[in-house]
Amino acid sequence: MGASLPPKEANLFKLIVKSYETKQYKKGLKAADAILKKFPDHGETLSMKGLTLNCMDRKSEAYDLVRRGLKNDLKSHVCWHVYGLLYRSDREYREAIKCYRNALRIDPDNIEILRDLSLLQAQMRDLSGFVETRQQLLTLKPNHRMNWIGFAVSHHLNYNGSKAVEILEAYEGTLEDDYPPDNERCEHGEILLYKVSLLEECGLFERALEELQKKESRIVDKLAVKEQQVSLLVKLNRLEEGEKIYRVLLSMNPDNYRYYTGLQKCVGLSSENGQYSSDEIQKLDALYKSLREQYTWSSAVKRIPLDFLQGEQFREAADNYIRPLLTKGVPSLFSDLCPLYEHPGKVDIIEQLILELENSIKITGGYPGRSEKEPPSTLLWTLFLLAQHYDRRGQYETALAKIDEAIEHTPTVIDLYLVKGRIMKHAGDLAAAAALADEARCMDLADRFINSECVKRMLQADQVGLAEKTAVLFTKDGDQHNNLHDMQCMWYELASGDSYFRQGDLGRSLKKFLAVEKHYADMTEDQFDFHSYCLRKMTLRAYVEMLRFQDRLHSHSYFHKAAAGAIRCYIKLYDSPSKSADEEDDEMSKLLPAQKKKLRQKQRKAEARAKKEAEDKNEEETTASGVSKSGKRQPAKPVDTDPSGVKLLQVEDPLLEATKYLKLLQKSSSESLETHLLSFELSMRRKKILLAYQAVKHLLRLDADSPDTHRCLIRFFHKVDSMPAPVTDSEKLVWSVLEAERATLSQVHENSLTEANNSFLEKHKDSLMHRAAAAEMSFLLEPSKKSKVIKLIEDTANGAPGPVKQWRLKDCVAVHKLLGTVLGDSDAASRWKIRCAELFPFSCYFEGSRSSIMTKSADGKISDSPVNGGLGHHKDSNSVNGKLETFKDLII
Numbered sequence: 001m002g003a004s005l006p007p008k009e010a011n012l013f014k015l016i017v018k019s020y021e022t023k024q025y026k027k028g029l030k031a032a033d034a035i036l037k038k039f040p041d042h043g044e045t046l047s048m049k050g051l052t053l054n055c056m057d058r059k060s061e062a063y064d065l066v067r068r069g070l071k072n073d074l075k076s077h078v079c080w081h082v083y084g085l086l087y088r089s090d091r092e093y094r095e096a097i098k099c100y101r102n103a104l105r106i107d108p109d110n111i112e113i114l115r116d117l118s119l120l121q122a123q124m125r126d127l128s129g130f131v132e133t134r135q136q137l138l139t140l141k142p143n144h145r146m147n148w149i150g151f152a153v154s155h156h157l158n159y160n161g162s163k164a165v166e167i168l169e170a171y172e173g174t175l176e177d178d179y180p181p182d183n184e185r186c187e188h189g190e191i192l193l194y195k196v197s198l199l200e201e202c203g204l205f206e207r208a209l210e211e212l213q214k215k216e217s218r219i220v221d222k223l224a225v226k227e228q229q230v231s232l233l234v235k236l237n238r239l240e241e242g243e244k245i246y247r248v249l250l251s252m253n254p255d256n257y258r259y260y261t262g263l264q265k266c267v268g269l270s271s272e273n274g275q276y277s278s279d280e281i282q283k284l285d286a287l288y289k290s291l292r293e294q295y296t297w298s299s300a301v302k303r304i305p306l307d308f309l310q311g312e313q314f315r316e317a318a319d320n321y322i323r324p325l326l327t328k329g330v331p332s333l334f335s336d337l338c339p340l341y342e343h344p345g346k347v348d349i350i351e352q353l354i355l356e357l358e359n360s361i362k363i364t365g366g367y368p369g370r371s372e373k374e375p376p377s378t379l380l381w382t383l384f385l386l387a388q389h390y391d392r393r394g395q396y397e398t399a400l401a402k403i404d405e406a407i408e409h410t411p412t413v414i415d416l417y418l419v420k421g422r423i424m425k426h427a428g429d430l431a432a433a434a435a436l437a438d439e440a441r442c443m444d445l446a447d448r449f450i451n452s453e454c455v456k457r458m459l460q461a462d463q464v465g466l467a468e469k470t471a472v473l474f475t476k477d478g479d480q481h482n483n484l485h486d487m488q489c490m491w492y493e494l495a496s497g498d499s500y501f502r503q504g505d506l507g508r509s510l511k512k513f514l515a516v517e518k519h520y521a522d523m524t525e526d527q528f529d530f531h532s533y534c535l536r537k538m539t540l541r542a543y544v545e546m547l548r549f550q551d552r553l554h555s556h557s558y559f560h561k562a563a564a565g566a567i568r569c570y571i572k573l574y575d576s577p578s579k580s581a582d583e584e585d586d587e588m589s590k591l592l593p594a595q596k597k598k599l600r601q602k603q604r605k606a607e608a609r610a611k612k613e614a615e616d617k618n619e620e621e622t623t624a625s626g627v628s629k630s631g632k633r634q635p636a637k638p639v640d641t642d643p644s645g646v647k648l649l650q651v652e653d654p655l656l657e658a659t660k661y662l663k664l665l666q667k668s669s670s671e672s673l674e675t676h677l678l679s680f681e682l683s684m685r686r687k688k689i690l691l692a693y694q695a696v697k698h699l700l701r702l703d704a705d706s707p708d709t710h711r712c713l714i715r716f717f718h719k720v721d722s723m724p725a726p727v728t729d730s731e732k733l734v735w736s737v738l739e740a741e742r743a744t745l746s747q748v749h750e751n752s753l754t755e756a757n758n759s760f761l762e763k764h765k766d767s768l769m770h771r772a773a774a775a776e777m778s779f780l781l782e783p784s785k786k787s788k789v790i791k792l793i794e795d796t797a798n799g800a801p802g803p804v805k806q807w808r809l810k811d812c813v814a815v816h817k818l819l820g821t822v823l824g825d826s827d828a829a830s831r832w833k834i835r836c837a838e839l840f841p842f843s844c845y846f847e848g849s850r851s852s853i854m855t856k857s858a859d860g861k862i863s864d865s866p867v868n869g870g871l872g873h874h875k876d877s878n879s880v881n882g883k884l885e886t887f888k889d890l891i892i
Contacts, residue, residue: 005042009035016048020055028052043073047082054086062086077107084116091525093120109140118150119531125551127158145171149191150535156544161202168195180218187538189219194540196228205235223252230262239266254295260304263287276308284308306340315349322353323367326381327374331415333381334388341392351389358382380409387419396427396842414440414450421457428809428843430461432852441470448474452491459495462503467496488519490558497565501572507645510569514648516562517661523553554668560675563661567678570658573649574685655686673702673709680712684719689734692716693741700745707773710760714753714777717742721753754781761792768807772815779823790828793819812836813845 005013012031019028032049035042050065066086070079084099100117104110114137121130134154138147148171156164168191180188192215199208209232212225219225226249233242243266249259264270269284276284288305295301305317325333340346360368361379383406390399403420406413421436437457441450451474458467471492475483484492497512527550534543553559642648651657662682665675676698683692696716699709726732743749747756757777764770772793779789793815816836820829833846841848848854 005035005039005045009038013045013048016045016052020048020052023055025052025056041072043069043071043076044078045069046072047076047079051082051085054089059090075106077103077110077113080106081110081113081116084113088116088120093124096120097124097126111137111140114140115532118154119528122154122157122531122547123528127154130154131158146535148174149538149540153535153540153544156198157547161198165195165198165202168198185218186220189221190538190540192219193221193224193228194538197541200228200232200235205232208232209236223249226252234262234265239268242266250291250295254291254298255300257300257304260291260300274307281308281310281313285313303336306337306346310345314346315353318346318350319353322385323357326357326385327378329377329381331381331384334385334392338392347393351393354382354386354389358386377410380406380413383409384416384419387423391419391423391426394426396423399423400427412443414443414447417443418450418453421453424842425457425460426809428840428845428848429851430457431463431844432842434458434461434463434466435852438470445473455492456495459492459499462499464496464499464503467499485515488522490516490519490562494558494561494565497562501565501569505644506569506573507649509645510566510648511642511645513562513565513569516558517566520553520556520559520562524550552668554664560665560669560672563665564674564678566661567658567665567682570651570654571678571681571685573651574654574658577654655682658682659686670698671702673699673706676702677708677712680716684715689720690737693738697741704747705764705770707767707769710757710770710773711777713745713747714757715780717748717753718780754778757781768815769811772811772818776818776822786823786825790819790823790825794828794831807839809840809843809845812840816846 012035015031016028016035019025019031029049029052032045032052035045036049039045046065046069048069050062050069053059053065054062063086066079066083070076070083073079080099080103084096084103087093087096087099097117097120100113100120103113104117107113114133118130118133118137121127121133131151131154134147134151138151141147148167152164152167152171155161155167192211196208196212199205199211209229212229212232216225226245230242230245230249233239233245243263246259246263246266249256250263253259261270264284264287267283267287269276269280269287271280285305288301291301292298302317302321306314306321309317322333322337330336337350340350356368358379360366361374361382365373367374383402387399387403387406390396390402400420400423403416403423407416407420410416417436417440421433421440424430424436425433434454434457437450437454441447441454444450451470455467455471458464458470471484493512493515497509497516500506500509500512527546530543530546534540534546554563658678659682662675662679665672666679669675676695680692680695680699683689683695693716696709696712699706699712703709720738726735747759751759757774761771761774764774775789775792778792779786812832816829816832819825819832837843837846837848840846841850844851844853
């Protein structure tokens, strides 16, 4: 580096490099300018000056200087390396790799460039290139441990575990007998455990077990040794030895559910689906009784039997489990019992059991069969549990009666208000649920969890303004947006995005959904630093696990929700595009002069108000964060130039933007029905017939009986049947493919679409949503028979009382929207609304008799113009006393 410079300037060049590495950028710039005064065209100095400026956030100057430097010295590996570093800082990894490869053509043995290249190859999952680079590094520096381990890991990631084992063994052959020294015992132990896990992954269980037993004394992590050992023993079917080790592990941690599952497998009492014979249940019961005597303080050993016991045995075990937790007052008891609600028989027993406990406590003051009196709080927690139980079973009136009784018993317990709010949410009164959550929040203003619950309820009730004011209470400097974004608070952003979407504010909705997508992009970038760190610290098992987690990162539910939300926004934008400037001018020209003047004044006032608010907020943020505790001036945070997301809506092709996110979902969430429903909607709008059919086939594979699948199937072939006859060769090819594929579908093969729809209806006539889907498709196929279609839906309401009681609120809302929008019959929609108001008396949507809307409108206390879709009376949700007078009778 700097070899072409005289000695004085060469020393200055070394100073530039050192200043860059130590982050003394001004010093480096000074040295660079000193060289460039004498040698203004020196390529390497220009490049290093550009790299230094890049670290000072002067990117445009940096790129200009680096390109000039490279142009002046194309044969300098330093210039190419710096260019690669510049691209890497901007996450342009593919371009950076190209620059590194050009640098290596000039200096093929440069270890620093090779190391940087290997990190990028690992990041981009260029596994074959990663292997090649790590091999080159090992060849150049074979006495460096990190190079051996890096070469082994590269083969492992490239699906060549056996080669990785050979490399690790070759590395061990270079070590002395007394290795490792005390200061490297942990790192060496991790290498040994990594080698054992590699052998296990390759299916060499015997060899892995021998290796583990041979090197056990050199491994520091004794718990990992036991867990690895028992895993190998189980795979080798040496179950008796495995049982002994699992019992040792249980003595170390008797609340680890995995150990109990492993122990059951070792004693031959495991089941994949949770179903056991009566003989197996007796053996399991005996096993857990013996374990319960041994680990009396363990909650897991008492809870697990509830999953497999039946009948009277289950009742006795549940009674013994629930009683002490009610006495102690454990609010999370219901969450613990929730998995049992998948078994209706067990739920009935739990209900009967809790009712007996409640009755006994009320009459005798104690549990049945016991003379000791229970503390007064036991009744409270029993009522609390019963309320959640009835809520889960959809019996909202009974649930509210129980929770009101609990509140009357002890009005100061915050959990009661949270649960009542949850019941109101499930019953359909989102406004009351938000008010109750706010009441709970104001009872303990220092509890962040309750604050978050309150924010969530407010967003569900579309009270976005109140939610933001409430969220700001727990954010730094009062800047809720930046802090919640910086904290990657995705539940808040998703709930906000959903709320804005419901209100039709596509810009803000899209902004929130894309913010979540940005978090996942940041997570992908965050792995970069670990490629060198994990090899240096030898956390190899965690490193490989982290890389595999990153490979499936986009399958996470939050990303799925964000991507699906963004796609829906783009679809809605495509279906209802925002008005162009010309269209707005046309509308303006139709107005009277007085109306035009009034509208312009209103627009100017709104713009001035928004500008002043942005300036005030920016000034407050600068004042608050401008000076640190040490007295130094801090750089101002970047101001959001598009808070309403208007620029996000200004896309030429919304469907093309949506397709980018759809591809990520298709890659990572291919087993989700929603992914293929969105794919179908996009493909139909883009007129990609084969892609739409591909989505239909995926839907049929995942759930052929789903109402949504049926809609897509009928809509697709109805569209195909209405298409004109094919003319071009490509159209004829598509047509022939569809004809061949249609013959493979039993639903529409040799059946008309009307017959297929009727067959679907006959098969699922007892289901509300299936009938609604069949009715919608019947209207699509035969629009003239609208009255018959409406009668088909309304007959459902007059059916047997059993199925009606099982209707879900959101399904009834969907049917109401179908009647009012798709079928366009306001009278039928009104009749349906009246019917559902009786079924869901707490529902605000259906204006049920016991909903907060009807209750408050009768008293004249509710505003006719709620803000953000919420309640107009909420002017200050952060009041000191926390009493929301408007909902006082609802809460108490």
